[in-house]
Amino acid sequence: MFGMNNGIYHTDKHWNSVYQYVFGGFVLFFLGFLAKVGKDLGKLISENIYERLTYTAEFTSEDESFRWISAWISTNPCFAQAREISIFSSFRCLGPLNRGLDSEPGKYVYLPLDWVALRHRGYWILVLRNKRISTQKNISSKHEILRLQILGGSKSFLLSVLNEAKSAYEAAEVSRTNIYMADSDMEWNKIASRMARSLSSVLMWPADRADGIVQDCSRFLDSEIWYASKGIPWRRGYLLYGPPGTGKTSLVCAIAGELKLPIYIVTLSNPKLTDDSFADLLNRSATRSILLLEDVDAAFQQRSGQEVSGSLTFSGLLNGLDGVASQEGRLLFMTTNHREKLDPALVRPGRVDVELEFFCCMKEQVRKYVENFFNNITGDEVEEFCDAVPPNTVTVAELQACLLLHRDNKYEALSAVKKVVQQKLQLGETSF
Numbered sequence: 001m002f003g004m005n006n007g008i009y010h011t012d013k014h015w016n017s018v019y020q021y022v023f024g025g026f027v028l029f030f031l032g033f034l035a036k037v038g039k040d041l042g043k044l045i046s047e048n049i050y051e052r053l054t055y056t057a058e059f060t061s062e063d064e065s066f067r068w069i070s071a072w073i074s075t076n077p078c079f080a081q082a083r084e085i086s087i088f089s090s091f092r093c094l095g096p097l098n099r100g101l102d103s104e105p106g107k108y109v110y111l112p113l114d115w116v117a118l119r120h121r122g123y124w125i126l127v128l129r130n131k132r133i134s135t136q137k138n139i140s141s142k143h144e145i146l147r148l149q150i151l152g153g154s155k156s157f158l159l160s161v162l163n164e165a166k167s168a169y170e171a172a173e174v175s176r177t178n179i180y181m182a183d184s185d186m187e188w189n190k191i192a193s194r195m196a197r198s199l200s201s202v203l204m205w206p207a208d209r210a211d212g213i214v215q216d217c218s219r220f221l222d223s224e225i226w227y228a229s230k231g232i233p234w235r236r237g238y239l240l241y242g243p244p245g246t247g248k249t250s251l252v253c254a255i256a257g258e259l260k261l262p263i264y265i266v267t268l269s270n271p272k273l274t275d276d277s278f279a280d281l282l283n284r285s286a287t288r289s290i291l292l293l294e295d296v297d298a299a300f301q302q303r304s305g306q307e308v309s310g311s312l313t314f315s316g317l318l319n320g321l322d323g324v325a326s327q328e329g330r331l332l333f334m335t336t337n338h339r340e341k342l343d344p345a346l347v348r349p350g351r352v353d354v355e356l357e358f359f360c361c362m363k364e365q366v367r368k369y370v371e372n373f374f375n376n377i378t379g380d381e382v383e384e385f386c387d388a389v390p391p392n393t394v395t396v397a398e399l400q401a402c403l404l405l406h407r408d409n410k411y412e413a414l415s416a417v418k419k420v421v422q423q424k425l426q427l428g429e430t431s432f
C-alpha cells in the first residue's frame with residue numbers, strides 16, 4: 001500500500017512538475033508573444049507617428065532632380081561645421097548662393113556621407129543618403145539615393161523647399177547650356193554644363209545668317225498648335241555642312257544658348273547603339289531640345305549594301321528620327337563635312353528642312369575675329385590681317401589657332417596667319 005501510495009504520490013508529483021513545466025512554458029511563450037506583439041506594435045506605432053510627423057521626398061542620382069537638390073543641400077550652413085562630407089566636383093554649385101566650406105563661394109557640391117540634419121526656416125530636415133542597385137536589361141547599376149525628411153511642417157512646406165531648390169538651380173542654369181550624351185548603358189548622361197555661347201561669337205557669312213536660323217528655330221518652337229492643326233509632326237531638321245572648323249558645332253551651341261535648350265548628342269558610330277536603343281534614347285530626350293548628330297557622313301554613306309554603323313542600321317536611324325517614339329518639339333541638327341556623300345533619304349524634306357553651308361573665312365569674318373581678339377589693335381593692323389587672308393582660304397578654327405598661339409604678339413600672329421595661308425595655297429586646299 002505504502003508503495004502504492006508512494007507510487008500515487010510519485011505519480012502526482014510527476015504530473016505536478018509536468019504541469020508546472022507546461023504552464024511555465026506556456027507563460028513564457030505567452031510573455032514572449034506579448035513582448036513580440038508589443039515590440040511590433042510599438043514599432044508600428046512609432047513608425048506611424050514618425051511617418052505622420054514627417055514628410056519625405058526621395059531623389060535618385062539617375063534623375064536631374066538629384067543635382068538640384070544636392071546643390072541646394074550643399075548651400076546649407078551646416079556644412080561649415082561638417083566633419084564628414086563627400087564632394088561632387090562634377091556637379092555645379094549654386095553660384096553665389098553656395099557658401100560651401102570655409103565660407104568660400106563654393107565651387108563644389110557637398111553631401112553628407114550618410115545622414116545630416118539641416119535647419120531650414122525653423123524646421124529640421126533630415127537628409128539620408130544611401131546607395132541602391134537596380135537591374136535593367138540584365139545590366140546592374142548603382143544609384144545614389146537622397147531622402148529628405150521634414151520633421152513637423154506640412155506637405156506645402158516640403159513642396160516649397162523643393163520649388164526653392166529647383167528654382168535656385170534653374171536660375172543658376174539660365175546662362176548655361178546642358179549637354180547630354182548617351183553613355184555605355186545607353187542612358188543620357190550630362191557631360192557638360194557650359195556658359196551659353198553668344199550668337200555674336202559665331203562668325204557667319206553673310207553675317208545675318210545666324211540670326212535668321214535662330215528666328216527659324218524660335219518660330220518652330222512657338223508653333224506646336226499650328227503643327228498639330230495641320231497634322232504635321234512637330235519636328236524640324238537642319239543640315240549644316242562645310243569644311244571642318246568652320247563653325248557648325250559652334251552655331252548649334254550658340255542656338256542652344258540663345259533659346260535655352262539642352263543639347264543631346266548621339267554618336268552614330270557607337271557600336272553599342274542599336275535600332276531599339278536609338279529610338280529609346282530619342283524618346284527619353286527632353287521635349288524642347290536639340291538633337292545633334294555629328295559627322296553623319298562618317299556613319300552612313302550612300303547605301304550600297306553596307307548600311308550598318310555599329311549595330312544601328314540606316315533604316316533604324318530613319319525610323320528613329322521619324323517614328324512615333326521620336327520626341328516632338330525637337331530640333332534635329334546634323335553636321336557633315338561631305339554633303340555629297342549623304343544618302344538622299346537622310347536629307348529629304350521632312351527630315352532636313354533647312355540646309356546651311358559653311359565656308360572658310362571671308363574678309364568680314366577675319367576683320368571681326370581679329371578686332372574681337374586683340375584689345376589694342378588699330379584699324380590698319382586689322383586690315384593687314386584681312387589682306388593676308390584671301391577669301392575662303394583659311395577656316396576660322398585655323399585663324400583662331402594662329403592667334404591663340406601668339407595671343408600676346410599681334411605681329412607674330414600675323415606672320416603665323418600668312419604662313420598658314422601660304423601652306424594652304426601651295427597644297428591647293430582652297431575653294432577660292
Ligand SMILES: Nc1ncnc2c1ncn2[C@@H]1O[C@H](COP(=O)(O)OP(=O)(O)OP(=O)(O)O)[C@@H](O)[C@H]1O
Pocket residue numbers: 201202203204242243244245246247248249250251335336337358396397398400
Ligand atoms: N564661324 C566661326 N565663328 C567663331 N568661331 C569659330 C567658327 N568656326 C570655327 N570656330 C572656332 O573653331 C573651333 C572649331 O569650331 P567648330 O567645332 O564649331 O567647327 P565645325 O565646323 O563644327 O568642325 P567639324 O566639322 O570638325 O566638327 C571652335 O573653337 C570655334 O570656336
